[in-house]
Amino acid sequence: MTVIHDATNTGGQIVRVTATYSFEAAHFLPKVPEGHKCRRLHGHNYRVDVTVAGGLDARGFVLDYAELDAVVQPIIDELDHRCLNDIPGLDNPTSEILALWLRDRIAKKAGAKPTIRVWETPRYLVEVA
Numbered sequence: 001m002t003v004i005h006d007a008t009n010t011g012g013q014i015v016r017v018t019a020t021y022s023f024e025a026a027h028f029l030p031k032v033p034e035g036h037k038c039r040r041l042h043g044h045n046y047r048v049d050v051t052v053a054g055g056l057d058a059r060g061f062v063l064d065y066a067e068l069d070a071v072v073q074p075i076i077d078e079l080d081h082r083c084l085n086d087i088p089g090l091d092n093p094t095s096e097i098l099a100l101w102l103r104d105r106i107a108k109k110a111g112a113k114p115t116i117r118v119w120e121t122p123r124y125l126v127e128v129a
């Protein structure tokens with residue numbers, strides 16, 4: 001995944017490309033107080049937005065959507081229909097920690113640090129930029 005970081009061919013404008021992914025997973029939050037409902041195992045339909053920013057390449061792309069999918073979808077597939085607490089690095093899978101985990105995994109694989117938005121429910125959004 002190659003992204004051009006200078007914006008000379010966009011008149012100085014940084015352009016952002018976002019792809020949305022979804023997965024279903026169970027989790028529990030072991031660090032909330034006894035009696036908190038989120039200490040119990042439960043599930044969410046997660047939505048994840050991944051945003052990459054840059055200038056344009058010779059094709060007029062920040063990057064091809066398919067290049068982004070090739071990096072991100074396999075990572076999302078690791079989470080789908082899992083208990084997130086079982087995944088290394090996600091023993092306390094708050095949305096904040098999940099967003100940081102996703103950003104780190106994508107950065108290690110692709111060398112670019114995208115903005116990550118994790119929607120645990122349709123009303124609650126966590127963003128790491």
Ligand SMILES: Nc1nc2c(c(=O)[nH]1)N=C([C@H](O)[C@H](O)COP(=O)(O)OP(=O)(O)OP(=O)(O)O)CN2
Nearest residue numbers: 029037038042093094095096120121122123124126
């Ligand atoms: N800052 C954060 N707060 C909370 C997180 C989090 O990751 N970061 N997570 C939770 C729980 O995972 C909880 O399941 C979130 O859902 P909830 O608050 O229950 O929202 P619902 O949409 O399920 O609300 P209902 O009214 O119960 O349908 C809590 N806080």
Ligand SMILES: [Zn+2]
Nearest residue numbers: 027038042044
């Ligand atoms: Zn939850």
